[in-house]
Amino acid sequence: NAGVTQTPKFQVLKTGQSMTLQCAQDMNHEYMSWYRQDPGMGLRLIHYSVGAGITDQGEVPNGYNVSRSTTEDFPLRLLSAAPSQTSVYFCASSYASSEGEAFFGQGTRLTVV
């Protein structure tokens, strides 16, 4: 049982480049989310999805796009990377009934130069 799988684990981008962070879960969870982790600020919600075809913005959505075409996958797209997007990104998934209990991936460490 793989749980929540994120790829890549590390990435360096140049300012203005675009890329997609991949997230897949094999637990048939309805909800999926993306968070970014910055020193001294904890994790902040970027976007979330409550099911295939349904997404919404979190606390810090600017500069990021998401889509959810299947239950399993929830990719995060950076359209034009900026140094302010240097961070560690975590994908999470949960059952709709879990009342907040979530499973997290191992994270993607992104550096934008």
Next chain:
Amino acid sequence: AQSVSQHNHHVILSEAASLELGCNYSYGGTVNLFWYVQYPGQHLQLLLKYFSGDPLVKGIKGFEAEFIKSKFSFNLRKPSVQWSDTAEYFCAACSGGYNKLIFGAGTRLAVHP
């Protein structure tokens, strides 16, 4: 606005010392509370959770937390820490729908042998 605050950003202890990490939340209604732990190089894992009932909850690895509604607090405790408890600890809250978590800034715990 909903928020979670953690009192200590860095804590250094010797093995066998007792641990208490503070967490306060600001929410208007019913809230579910969590402590997550992130060991070096690993993803976030659930340590314990509080939804309702007994305000003293026990988690994995000997950790416990006490929910005090009058103080809006959910402090994490462990009577005797081990070197393997070195990690970053995050308090989180969930209120309303869609399992959106609000995290505190995190506390880095270093346990010296």
